[in-house]
Amino acid sequence: MSILRTEHLSYVYSQGTPFEKIAIEDVNIDIEEGEFVGVIGHTGSGKSTLIQHFNGLLRPTSGKIFVDGQDIWANPKEIRKFRFMVGLVFQYPEYQLFEETVYKDIAFGPTNMGLTPDEIDRRVKEAARFVGLSPIQLEKSPFELSGGQKRRVAIAGVLAMQPKVLVLDEPTAGLDPKGRDSILSQIKEYHQENGTTVLLVSHSMEDVAQYAQKALVMNNAKVFLHDDVEKVFSHAAEMEAMGLSIPQVSRIFLDLAGRGYPVTPNVFTVEGAKQEILRVLGKGGSAHA
Amino acid sequence: MEQDVILLADHISFHYFDDNERPIPVLKDLSLTVNRGEFVAVLGHNGSGKSTLAKHFNAILLPETGNCIVDGINTREENRLYDIRQRVGMVFQNPDNQIVATIVEEDVAFALENMGVSPAEIRKRVDDALKSVGMYEFREHAPHQLSGGQKQRVAIAGVIAMRPDCIVLDEPTAMLDPRGRWEVMRTIRQLNREFGITVVLITHYMDEAAQCDRVVVMDDGKILFNAAPKEVFSHVKALHAVGLDVPQAAQLADELIELGYSLPPDVISEEECADALAALLDGAGIHPQHQA
Numbered sequence: 001m002s003i004l005r006t007e008h009l010s011y012v013y014s015q016g017t018p019f020e021k022i023a024i025e026d027v028n029i030d031i032e033e034g035e036f037v038g039v040i041g042h043t044g045s046g047k048s049t050l051i052q053h054f055n056g057l058l059r060p061t062s063g064k065i066f067v068d069g070q071d072i073w074a075n076p077k078e079i080r081k082f083r084f085m086v087g088l089v090f091q092y093p094e095y096q097l098f099e100e101t102v103y104k105d106i107a108f109g110p111t112n113m114g115l116t117p118d119e120i121d122r123r124v125k126e127a128a129r130f131v132g133l134s135p136i137q138l139e140k141s142p143f144e145l146s147g148g149q150k151r152r153v154a155i156a157g158v159l160a161m162q163p164k165v166l167v168l169d170e171p172t173a174g175l176d177p178k179g180r181d182s183i184l185s186q187i188k189e190y191h192q193e194n195g196t197t198v199l200l201v202s203h204s205m206e207d208v209a210q211y212a213q214k215a216l217v218m219n220n221a222k223v224f225l226h227d228d229v230e231k232v233f234s235h236a237a238e239m240e241a242m243g244l245s246i247p248q249v250s251r252i253f254l255d256l257a258g259r260g261y262p263v264t265p266n267v268f269t270v271e272g273a274k275q276e277i278l279r280v281l282g283k284g285g286s287a288h289a
Numbered sequence: 290m291e292q293d294v295i296l297l298a299d300h301i302s303f304h305y306f307d308d309n310e311r312p313i314p315v316l317k318d319l320s321l322t323v324n325r326g327e328f329v330a331v332l333g334h335n336g337s338g339k340s341t342l343a344k345h346f347n348a349i350l351l352p353e354t355g356n357c358i359v360d361g362i363n364t365r366e367e368n369r370l371y372d373i374r375q376r377v378g379m380v381f382q383n384p385d386n387q388i389v390a391t392i393v394e395e396d397v398a399f400a401l402e403n404m405g406v407s408p409a410e411i412r413k414r415v416d417d418a419l420k421s422v423g424m425y426e427f428r429e430h431a432p433h434q435l436s437g438g439q440k441q442r443v444a445i446a447g448v449i450a451m452r453p454d455c456i457v458l459d460e461p462t463a464m465l466d467p468r469g470r471w472e473v474m475r476t477i478r479q480l481n482r483e484f485g486i487t488v489v490l491i492t493h494y495m496d497e498a499a500q501c502d503r504v505v506v507m508d509d510g511k512i513l514f515n516a517a518p519k520e521v522f523s524h525v526k527a528l529h530a531v532g533l534d535v536p537q538a539a540q541l542a543d544e545l546i547e548l549g550y551s552l553p554p555d556v557i558s559e560e561e562c563a564d565a566l567a568a569l570l571d572g573a574g575i576h577p578q579h580q581a
Contacts, residue, residue, distance in 0.1 A: 042467065043468065176334045176533075203467055255559065
């Protein structure tokens with residue numbers, strides 16, 4: 001079932017001024033409920049502008065957005081409803097914390113939704129558990145925590161609203177490899193346990209390859225590709241030409257395929273690369289050296 | 290040779306305090322030497338002590354025990370602080386926190402004005418510094434009009450204008466997109482190769498570390514590895530154990546070696562990996578088919 005759909009969506013910044021700039025143009029995408037979609041594109045490709053339309057932070061210059069089948073701008077007074085349905089985690093969300101305690105910060109969204117105190121309490125604890133925050137940390141000031149922990153608090157605050165669609169803009173920027181893997185694994189787990197649709201904006205195709213099922217590639221304000229990860233990554237050479245950094249193993253296999261070796265260039269994880277080499281070697285007959 | 294050493298950490302220890310005033314050791318009897326003209330990467334997960342170490346190199350922090358010597362000057366010599374800071378410049382993660390002026394060239398001139406350099410000399414040094422980071426055409430722009438990578442290069446120019454012997458960069462590319470990262474890395478490499486500036490690069494990106502002369506891996510306030518990238522990245526499991534990645538090329542080679550295939554043990558770059566895989570395929574009788 002379609003959970004998020006756009007129809008001829010376009011957005012122009014500073015329309016009618018000398019600074020007019022088309023940020024997204026005629027975007028038509030359809031995202032099914034429960035999908036995990038990686039959103040890729042270099043700076044200025046329009047991906048941030050696009051995601052800000054999903055919960056009505058930006059109003060399209062033209063075109064429509066449907067969340068769970070409803071045109072979100074059909075009645076502008078009801079836009080708030082869609083803000084709870086589509087949760088947006090911005091870049092560097094740790095700078096947006098403001099409450100006295102971690103608990104209160106996570107409770108902010110659910111409180112605004114008008115939920116009962118019991119339900120708020122349940123959701124705060126549940127969200128904290130998902131991002132790995134301990135009960136002791138819940139009583140601390142968010143400003144006593146490390147950068148990585150603060151980011152978890154910010155993500156928990158959005159999870160606690162239990163949105164149908166969770167959109168994360170570069171949630172691992174600036175984290176070390178361990179912090180990155182742990183946050184992405186928690187998001188994946190949350191996705192699997194709750195069936196929440198996830199859109200992960202990332203510069204790292206390695207991360208998209210590892211965690212997402214589908215990928216949406218933006219280029220020059222338009223959708224360049226929107227398909228299964230395998231199919232999208234089979235365009236690795238084109239994406240590289242676009243200025244996107246493709247995984248190192250993809251470049252290695254493009255190189256091998258270019259030299260004429262019978263390998264597929266559509267490799268994007270170390271595991272996939274290993275399997276491909278084993279497959280080709282298996283064909284060749286003599287296995288172990 | 291003694292005079293070739295520009296940075297020396299000699300058995301330094303340092304601790305912070307937690308909320309309950311209990312000491313948390315960050316550097317534990319750590320020793321490290323950086324030679325003039327070297328390009329050294331420092332890796333380590335968050336909390337391993339790498340930023341704390343970096344701050345010792347231009348006397349932002351002083352060791353509790355041991356000594357930190359910069360170009361022969363002990364960082365404890367308070368009256369030589371300017372000499373130390375002029376020799377070792379620092380660049381931090383967030384470009385927006387480092388830019389103070391409203392015009393690019395004024396920002397680059399900021400430290401020089403404070404140092405009392407003559408106006409004619411300032412003009413020359415600012416122009417040279419902006420040219421060396423490829424930002425000369427943007428000298429009259431406002432910093433907010435620049436991309437993250439461009440801002441970071443302006444921050445580097447501000448340091449270069451002081452004509453330092455060494456620059457210490459603390460995750461300068463962490464907040465940048467791939468293009469910005471590429472621009473900044475190219476600039477740093479160029480400063481090292483063409484101007485002989487010693488570079489200490491603290492990073493989480495293994496591909497950046499792979500481009501350096503030497504890689505220092507920190508864990509728990511100590512040095513775990515200190516060797517050429519090829520040597521360090523061959524320790525795939527030990528690096529994973531301390532929360533670090535290795536380049537995919539090294540990991541793939543390592544996994545195939547584990548399965549009993551014969552590949553060189555020191556593959557870290559894409560080209561080396563492709564060559565090694567090509568040799569492996571050739572060895573198994575699978576050769577290029579030139580139909581395309």
